Amino acid sequence: MKRRKFSLNKLWRDKAPANMQAQGAIIHLKILDDNEYKHQLGLKLIEEANEVSTAENIDDLTSELADILEVVKCIAQAHAISMAAITKRQAEKIEERGSFLERKFVTVAEYLPGSFGENYALHDLERHPEIIED
Template sequence: MPTYNKLVRDRIPEIIRANGNKFNTEILDEAEYKKELQLKLKEELQEYLEAPEDSHAVEELADMLELIYSLVEVHHSSVEELEEVRKEKREIRGGFDERVYLIDVED
């Protein structure tokens, strides 16, 4: 029996059961949940960085976005507030559309 010890998506136990397998799970407290979300985000970032093709990269970005949505709630906020903060920062500092690469700044 493989041991995973990691946060999984909510429907994974249902999928495992449908495949005729048995499993053990536990529900994490808030501190453990936050820690595991952060670890999972690191895992998904690494998978994104190693993605061999665009379609795989987009899939990993979707996983990261799902984790970000969950982390927003852990930080007692909302996706709407996150989007507002993103828009404010974009308005004040810009986005990354122009591909500006800063080399140095003279004092």
Template sequence: MPIYNKLVRDKIPQVIEKVGKTFTVRTLSNEEYRQELRKKAFEELEEYVRAEDDAAAIEELADLLEIVHALAQCHGVTIDQVEAVRAEKAEKRGGFQEKIFLIEVHDE
């Protein structure tokens, strides 16, 4: 019997039931939920880094984006508000499109 002890998507219990298996779940407190979302973000990021092709990478990016949506909600903001902060930072500091790799800064 595998033990997972991790946050899963909302419809996973129904998926498990459809294959005729039983399971144990519990509802997390708000603080536990935020902590588990943070863990899940690292898990999905690791899966993205290990993706072997573009299709797999896109799947993992979608999972990361789902977590970003949930974390925004945990912090009491919408994804549009997060996007506004992202756009403001991009306006002030730029994005990553130019592929600039900083090697060192010299103090003079």
């Protein structure tokens, strides 16, 4: 039987190639260098975050959140950052800025010239377009 060939170009979990080969697949892969690996982990995090946002039930959501935690763990390890350091920083940020539990969604912000907020928004006008009123 002729095989169908697909270009994937994505980071896979460690056991996935062998599991697919056991089902008759031919898997072509390469081992990434440090820079490629870190870059692909970032892309994997975005992929998994998108899957979280489209999960249709609690089981899928739980699975996708588990994937995000695994990717975060791998990113931390690749950069020699301990999970304890991450959770410490998380606690500091919650203490300083709060969490997201209150569901505050900002539609428009008006900043004073030269302020941190103005500089933050100006840094990425594509995401934060300025509203100019006549």
